[in-house]
Amino acid sequence: xxxxxxxxxxxxxxxxxxxxxxxxxxxxxxxxxxxxxxxxxxxxxxxxxxxxxxxxxxxxxxxxxxxxxxxxxxxxxxxxxxxxxxxxxxxxxxxxxxxxxxxxxxxxxxxxxxxxxxxxxxxxxxxxxxxxxxxxxxxxxxxxxxxxxxxxx
Amino acid sequence: xxxxxxxxxxxxxxxxxxxxxxxxxxxxxxxxxxxxxxxxxxxxxxxxxxxxxxxxxxxxxxxxxxxxxxxxxxxxxxxxxxxxxxxxxxxxxxxxxxxxxxxxxxxxxxxxxxxxxxxxxxxxxxxxxxxxxxxxxxxxxxxxxxxxxxxxx
Numbered sequence: 001x002x003x004x005x006x007x008x009x010x011x012x013x014x015x016x017x018x019x020x021x022x023x024x025x026x027x028x029x030x031x032x033x034x035x036x037x038x039x040x041x042x043x044x045x046x047x048x049x050x051x052x053x054x055x056x057x058x059x060x061x062x063x064x065x066x067x068x069x070x071x072x073x074x075x076x077x078x079x080x081x082x083x084x085x086x087x088x089x090x091x092x093x094x095x096x097x098x099x100x101x102x103x104x105x106x107x108x109x110x111x112x113x114x115x116x117x118x119x120x121x122x123x124x125x126x127x128x129x130x131x132x133x134x135x136x137x138x139x140x141x142x143x144x145x146x147x148x149x150x151x152x153x
Numbered sequence: 154x155x156x157x158x159x160x161x162x163x164x165x166x167x168x169x170x171x172x173x174x175x176x177x178x179x180x181x182x183x184x185x186x187x188x189x190x191x192x193x194x195x196x197x198x199x200x201x202x203x204x205x206x207x208x209x210x211x212x213x214x215x216x217x218x219x220x221x222x223x224x225x226x227x228x229x230x231x232x233x234x235x236x237x238x239x240x241x242x243x244x245x246x247x248x249x250x251x252x253x254x255x256x257x258x259x260x261x262x263x264x265x266x267x268x269x270x271x272x273x274x275x276x277x278x279x280x281x282x283x284x285x286x287x288x289x290x291x292x293x294x295x296x297x298x299x300x301x302x303x304x305x306x
Contacts, residue, residue, distance in 0.1 A: 034186070068218040072217075
């Protein structure tokens, strides 16, 4: 067994088939929620940096994570059957999300643009610029939540 | 109200205080699991690219997400009280994780190094190199799982 094959076997064991495409609808919901939760954590860290002791490196790494997650093609996690709760796997997505794809693309595109700008600005390390871009990014999050996310349930 | 204050108010509304530091132990567990799930999804995408139709752009974006998540300081999500299940919030971390911090640093550092190399290699777009680096990265995931993660429960 060559090293390459061994390495791939280990990797296959690691991820199993759990997340190999195509994903089950409930896994798509879980993973998209994971992505949003992880981005929210990093937004929270940036906010704490803006409001408190500014740590350029932490803010830059947080923004880089948000941008990279935003770039990773989460649209693939809204496949058929992911429009409602599946057992214990809850989703707050509204039916309109699946009916207004042009609007989804517009709002997702706006977020992606601002998230990448946020990463760029955060890497620059200038607090006032980061504060402004954090606000702009947050507005694009909120625009999509307002349009396509149900209230807590 | 200036634009800046308005923007920050919106951002604050958006993330609420849910993920503002310091996080509750159950939120730390949820967010670290979210990070690992999101990385696993992206590892799965890279594997599908290696095994099937190679899409350089998708593989590069997946690897960038893994690296950025790895760089984002997830060690902060293993605070006091996160060593065991909290209600419905389950964790598979072993007690040893909190007792062998040098080993944790070693394994986490190895993963972080390989994840960043994975992002670099994936950005290069060369399939054979990506396959090799994917294997190396997977080994560092597995090393930590073997040492510090309980079997499914």
